[in-house]
Amino acid sequence: MVSTRIHAPRREEPLVVAYGLGVDLTAMLVEFARRKIRPDLILFADTGGEKPETYQYLDVIQPYLRDVGFPPVIVVRYQPKWAVYDTLEDQCLHTGTLPSLAYGGKSCSIKYKRHPQDKYVSTWEPAQRCWAAGGKVLKAIGFDAGPADMRRHRYVEDDRFRYWYPLVDWGHDRPRCQQIIEQAGLPVPMKSACFYCPASKKPEIVWLQEHHPDLLERALQIERNAQEGLLTIKGLGRSYSWEGFLKRRDEFPLLDGCSG
Numbered sequence: 001m002v003s004t005r006i007h008a009p010r011r012e013e014p015l016v017v018a019y020g021l022g023v024d025l026t027a028m029l030v031e032f033a034r035r036k037i038r039p040d041l042i043l044f045a046d047t048g049g050e051k052p053e054t055y056q057y058l059d060v061i062q063p064y065l066r067d068v069g070f071p072p073v074i075v076v077r078y079q080p081k082w083a084v085y086d087t088l089e090d091q092c093l094h095t096g097t098l099p100s101l102a103y104g105g106k107s108c109s110i111k112y113k114r115h116p117q118d119k120y121v122s123t124w125e126p127a128q129r130c131w132a133a134g135g136k137v138l139k140a141i142g143f144d145a146g147p148a149d150m151r152r153h154r155y156v157e158d159d160r161f162r163y164w165y166p167l168v169d170w171g172h173d174r175p176r177c178q179q180i181i182e183q184a185g186l187p188v189p190m191k192s193a194c195f196y197c198p199a200s201k202k203p204e205i206v207w208l209q210e211h212h213p214d215l216l217e218r219a220l221q222i223e224r225n226a227q228e229g230l231l232t233i234k235g236l237g238r239s240y241s242w243e244g245f246l247k248r249r250d251e252f253p254l255l256d257g258c259s260g
Helices: 023-035 052-056 058-067 088-095 107-122 125-132 166-170 174-183 202-211 213-229 242-251
Strands: 015-019 041-045 073-076 137-140 161-164
Touching: 015 023, 015 107, 023 058, 023 166, 023 174, 041 107, 052 058, 058 073, 073 107, 088 107, 088 213, 107 125, 125 137, 202 213, 202 242, 213 242
Parallel strands: 015 041, 015 137, 041 073, 137 161
Antiparallel strands: none
């Protein structure tokens, strides 16, 4: 179901931002400030696997939020009831599997991002008051108006939340989001994603090798640890293994290392 066009939150609805410390959501917060839309709660769900540059952006965005009168980013994490792991990386190593995205699923994002945020909101007093009065909390999601995000499934509402996609409603694609951030005097953050994300493109794998070889080795360990159980996919790249790709790139340095 596609989102209806919501131009501003209803006065009685608490506004929650699911913030990922990436380009789209940073631009959304800047636009909120410009349009005088104040979020009531800003949450960042930490999977434990973001790149250092993403974590460092907290030191950039927190002062900005304070200066514009917004609440600070609150960091939430998955808290296991019975499991011996509390990060997606440790789950993969413990179970001998890859992140669910490698198999075409989305449970890693749901488990380590959506659920910790929803759990926090469920204990948040403004949300409890809203639900007790029969209302719904408005959650702002940072899909942009570019072709890739426009293909993503968008929910309108469920029992407790209404979902708002401001960048889509405003027609802001990713280049426009980058421009908005720069015009606010902020550095443009790098793409937010786990360092072992199966959605990584080959140039991003090469970047990780060049800038964070220690993180690359941890990603390769996840891949190696899962190899025995892989049947239809080859590794973190789904149709190829990261380790195999990097080995071929090292063996044939005169070829374009990010092709094939």
